[in-house]
Amino acid sequence: MAPKKGLLQRLDEGVVIGDGGFVFALEKRGYVKAGPWTPEATVQYPDAVRGLHREFLRAGSDVMQAFTFYASDDKLSNRGNESSAKYTCRGINDAACRLAREVAEEGDGLVAGGLSQTPTYLSGMSKADTQKEFQKQVDVFVENKVDFLIAEYFEHVEEMEWAIESCLKSGLPVVASMCIGPEGDLHGITVEECAVRMAKAGAHVVGINCHFDPFVTLEGLKKMKAALDAAGLKVHLIAQPLAFHTPDAQKQGFIDLPEFPFGLEPRICTRWDMHRYAREAYDLGVRYIGGCCGFEAYHIRAVAEELAKERGKLPAGSEKHEQWAGGLRMHTKPWVRARAGRQYWENLRPSSGRPFSAAMSKPDAWGVTAGDASLKQKKDATTEEELTNLAKSCKVANGK
Ligand SMILES: [Zn+2]
Numbered sequence: 001m002a003p004k005k006g007l008l009q010r011l012d013e014g015v016v017i018g019d020g021g022f023v024f025a026l027e028k029r030g031y032v033k034a035g036p037w038t039p040e041a042t043v044q045y046p047d048a049v050r051g052l053h054r055e056f057l058r059a060g061s062d063v064m065q066a067f068t069f070y071a072s073d074d075k076l077s078n079r080g081n082e083s084s085a086k087y088t089c090r091g092i093n094d095a096a097c098r099l100a101r102e103v104a105e106e107g108d109g110l111v112a113g114g115l116s117q118t119p120t121y122l123s124g125m126s127k128a129d130t131q132k133e134f135q136k137q138v139d140v141f142v143e144n145k146v147d148f149l150i151a152e153y154f155e156h157v158e159e160m161e162w163a164i165e166s167c168l169k170s171g172l173p174v175v176a177s178m179c180i181g182p183e184g185d186l187h188g189i190t191v192e193e194c195a196v197r198m199a200k201a202g203a204h205v206v207g208i209n210c211h212f213d214p215f216v217t218l219e220g221l222k223k224m225k226a227a228l229d230a231a232g233l234k235v236h237l238i239a240q241p242l243a244f245h246t247p248d249a250q251k252q253g254f255i256d257l258p259e260f261p262f263g264l265e266p267r268i269c270t271r272w273d274m275h276r277y278a279r280e281a282y283d284l285g286v287r288y289i290g291g292c293c294g295f296e297a298y299h300i301r302a303v304a305e306e307l308a309k310e311r312g313k314l315p316a317g318s319e320k321h322e323q324w325a326g327g328l329r330m331h332t333k334p335w336v337r338a339r340a341g342r343q344y345w346e347n348l349r350p351s352s353g354r355p356f357s358a359a360m361s362k363p364d365a366w367g368v369t370a371g372d373a374s375l376k377q378k379k380d381a382t383t384e385e386e387l388t389n390l391a392k393s394c395k396v397a398n399g400k
Helices: 009-011 024-030 048-058 083-087 088-105 128-142 157-168 191-201 215-232 269-286 297-306 316-320 325-330 344-348 384-393
Strands: 063-065 110-115 147-154 174-178 205-209 235-239
Touching: 009 110, 024 048, 048 063, 048 269, 048 297, 048 316, 063 088, 063 344, 083 088, 088 110, 088 128, 110 128, 110 157, 128 157, 128 215, 157 191, 174 191, 191 205, 191 215, 205 297, 205 316, 215 235, 215 269, 269 297, 297 316, 325 344
Parallel strands: 063 110, 110 147, 147 174, 174 205, 205 235
Antiparallel strands: none
């Protein structure tokens, strides 16, 4: 058997499809707790994690991202989290790598180990302290022989540069993806400068994940591309946006919207939104195209179907999904059979079914970020008194 092609060769030759949102999907299924959003499920519920990898593989994902989001030791022991003590940082990351590899081997998938932003940085601690947390995860990724590393969900380019430096020591290809939009990072660095700094730090692929919808994300990527081209920096681009519409989000993205995280459902993108996203991303020159929170397997399948010509194949999951609603030709009712075509779904404006819902919300906009005292993290659980004080500043809870 020919050896597997690596990430960079695949990107040079064509398009690579990423996976979808693990913490969000597994939270809904009952295996991840919203709040800490840590991935101890790799040890507690390996079947659930394995099953989700399989769904994405069947939908067309070329990459199995090991479920190591927020699996730095400091996050696993933040605000009363007992996952570090119970399962250990090493145990959770190691199990994640094994599960991803197991499923990747069932197809032609690549395995990525992932780092994300840390409470250590958010608390204003040093580069050495922050990199110590990264190193614990990178060591496990190297031992498990992952195919590449992905530093994702960073909202400050400074912490991202530190993560890239830690990743590069492994000798593996490094993907760097920030959760920022067209307005740039949370310390006021423009999206253009973030891209240039990630590339200069040595990342092989740079871009954006999470926090914004596919189309806002692509606006950010357009700016990144222009800045990279102007600086003569040759790197590939990655997009892994939300599957929620966020036209009203500000700098801090969807976590600032009042519906985050338990009332976002009316904003979910359709599979047809994802066709448009995949096409626009490809046309912009993005070659690593995937998803983040809210992306389920059918969203990834839509990306794979839109890019079927470019990839020379359809995903296995298309067995149960004829292109452009073709399966509806088998429907019993004539008005539903009439919908068996591309034009119908491209012209549809779906309604929300909620008569008193507005199209947009007002973000919370507390305006604090790393360096602010209110963002200092701690190991102790949040107290009742702290909660009561926080609720006083909360508009929705006070009926405003
Ligand atoms: Zn996300």
